[in-house]
Amino acid sequence: MRQSTNPTHVSLAAVLQIRDGALQALLWQRAREPFLGAWSLPGGYLERGETLERSIRTHLAAKVDVREVAHLEQLETLSEPARHPQEWQVATAYLGLVPTGVDPELPADTAWHPFSRLPELAFDHREITLAGRERLRAKLSYTNIGFALAPAEFTISELRELYAAALGHDISATNLQRVLLRRGVIEATGERRAPGRGGGRPAAVFRFRARRLEVTDEFAVLRPPANK
Amino acid sequence: MRQSTNPTHVSLAAVLQIRDGALQALLWQRAREPFLGAWSLPGGYLERGETLERSIRTHLAAKVDVREVAHLEQLETLSEPARHPQEWQVATAYLGLVPTGVDPELPADTAWHPFSRLPELAFDHREITLAGRERLRAKLSYTNIGFALAPAEFTISELRELYAAALGHDISATNLQRVLLRRGVIEATGERRAPGRGGGRPAAVFRFRARRLEVTDEFAVLRPPANK
DNA sequence: GCAAAAGTGTTGTGTCTACACCCATGT
DNA sequence: ACATGGGTGTAGACACAACACTTTTGC
Numbered sequence: 001m002r003q004s005t006n007p008t009h010v011s012l013a014a015v016l017q018i019r020d021g022a023l024q025a026l027l028w029q030r031a032r033e034p035f036l037g038a039w040s041l042p043g044g045y046l047e048r049g050e051t052l053e054r055s056i057r058t059h060l061a062a063k064v065d066v067r068e069v070a071h072l073e074q075l076e077t078l079s080e081p082a083r084h085p086q087e088w089q090v091a092t093a094y095l096g097l098v099p100t101g102v103d104p105e106l107p108a109d110t111a112w113h114p115f116s117r118l119p120e121l122a123f124d125h126r127e128i129t130l131a132g133r134e135r136l137r138a139k140l141s142y143t144n145i146g147f148a149l150a151p152a153e154f155t156i157s158e159l160r161e162l163y164a165a166a167l168g169h170d171i172s173a174t175n176l177q178r179v180l181l182r183r184g185v186i187e188a189t190g191e192r193r194a195p196g197r198g199g200g201r202p203a204a205v206f207r208f209r210a211r212r213l214e215v216t217d218e219f220a221v222l223r224p225p226a227n228k
Numbered sequence: 229m230r231q232s233t234n235p236t237h238v239s240l241a242a243v244l245q246i247r248d249g250a251l252q253a254l255l256w257q258r259a260r261e262p263f264l265g266a267w268s269l270p271g272g273y274l275e276r277g278e279t280l281e282r283s284i285r286t287h288l289a290a291k292v293d294v295r296e297v298a299h300l301e302q303l304e305t306l307s308e309p310a311r312h313p314q315e316w317q318v319a320t321a322y323l324g325l326v327p328t329g330v331d332p333e334l335p336a337d338t339a340w341h342p343f344s345r346l347p348e349l350a351f352d353h354r355e356i357t358l359a360g361r362e363r364l365r366a367k368l369s370y371t372n373i374g375f376a377l378a379p380a381e382f383t384i385s386e387l388r389e390l391y392a393a394a395l396g397h398d399i400s401a402t403n404l405q406r407v408l409l410r411r412g413v414i415e416a417t418g419e420r421r422a423p424g425r426g427g428g429r430p431a432a433v434f435r436f437r438a439r440r441l442e443v444t445d446e447f448a449v450l451r452p453p454a455n456k
Numbered sequence: 457g458c459a460a461a462a463g464t465g466t467t468g469t470g471t472c473t474a475c476a477c478c479c480a481t482g483t
Numbered sequence: 484a485c486a487t488g489g490g491t492g493t494a495g496a497c498a499c500a501a502c503a504c505t506t507t508t509g510c
Contacts, residue, residue, distance in 0.1 A: 007237055009237065157462080174500090178499085179498085179499080203461080219369060222399055406471095428489065429479055429480040429490070451500090
């Protein structure tokens with residue numbers, strides 16, 4: 001029991017990466033009660049003098065040795081009084097994204113889990129994890145958030161696989177390329193990738209033009225008049 | 229000084245309404261230090277045993293006598309250590325919307341302020357207020373959130389004025405009607421509104437089909453293949 | 457030559473803006 | 484009659500999905 005007049009405050013993160021062609025979440029196994037042994041999201045207490053974002057970055061770096069988080073954004077703050085069985089605790093959840101290919105060394109109690117086989121999660125962490133995936137899926141449509149899932153350079157078919165894995169449905173390489181080029185989200189580097197055994201035309205290499213989140217489709221159905 | 233190991237936690241709300249054809253925010257004048265006399269967002273401490281949403285609803289109902297909040301959603305949680313000069317305080321901000329026409333009785337220290345003449349605000353409340361307006365503007369494009377700004381029944385020109393005031397730019401009644409009808413967001417009641425002095429064709433009366441937030445335009449540019 | 461993989465051309469559909477025009481009422 | 488405000492018809496721009504077709508490589 002920490003004390004009585006104020007809630008404890010923790011930062012948590014659903015850290016997602018595409019590994020082996022599937023969207024996966026970084027989880028660690030709790031070493032103490034409550035939920036001893038259950039899988040849960042990385043995070044920890046907010047300390048005096050730090051912001052929530054600094055808090056979650058510190059906890060990620062210290063506990064899990066993940067410094068390669070390419071994008072981090074706040075998801076929501078959970079305050080259900082019964083969410084922690086012993087403590088009055090408020091949690092602010094973040095979504096973190098790690099580019100494909102990065103393979104940080106993990107402590108023994110930490111592992112990646114594909115969404116297709118998520119274990120039972122402690123507290124309300126399952127809800128948070130699913131909310132993170134939803135946020136990612138939505139933003140793939142109208143922002144350049146793909147930069148945080150992709151390596152620095154890639155071919156369209158590689159990018160197509162990433163998008164398909166994150167979205168959960170197939171996507172056409174043809175149209176993906178056209179949409180992202182039209183919007184100026186990606187650009188050709190000018191280089192080509194040599195084909196594998198069995199041949200095939202060499203693929204053009206692309207990169208994201210920005211590596212910070214930008215809204216690329218204002219989808220402003222109710223948009224201001226053109227003239228004027 | 230409340231205590232040391234945990235931050236205090238407050239809930240705040242940017243409560244918006246369209247009044248006199250302009251988007252306005254509900255503010256109250258602080259009665260104590262810090263920022264004595266400055267305008268600020270309504271809200272207050274989170275109490276043990278309640279959720280943040282319950283907390284902000286309670287504070288709104290008690291302090292400001294606004295029970296007519298048609299929509300309430302979480303905006304973000306602010307944790308900058310220096311945001312409160314004396315206290316280690318975390319704040320979770322909400323966006324609240326009140327339909328046009330409702331005119332709740334307000335205490336003497338509370339008043340509506342149009343965005344065009346926002347006073348200096350205490351703490352980081354200006355940032356929150358602007359974030360609330362941005363959230364509203366975005367959601368007007370792809371959800372039915374207009375239900376929370378409009379009265380139960382309205383004509384298209386009345387609705388057009390509300391959208392224009394909230395969006396900050398003009399909008400065509402013709403196209404607004406077609407977009408909202410095509411998406412099934414509004415429907416005709418079958419009644420007509422008598423024209424004012426000076427004549428004119430009687431206007432058809434409409435209502436929103438749902439009075440809870442729904443996403444009406446999935447804007448899923450990267451959408452699943454049609455045939456499967 | 458042939459299979460494999462990448463990329464382009466083209467067609468059709470749906471959604472939106474803009475604007476001309478028609479409708480129903482008061483004076 | 485005619486001014487006033489409401490509503491419909493329609494054309495053009497654009498973004499997208501789907502799919503046929505062409506290009507460039509390995510074997």
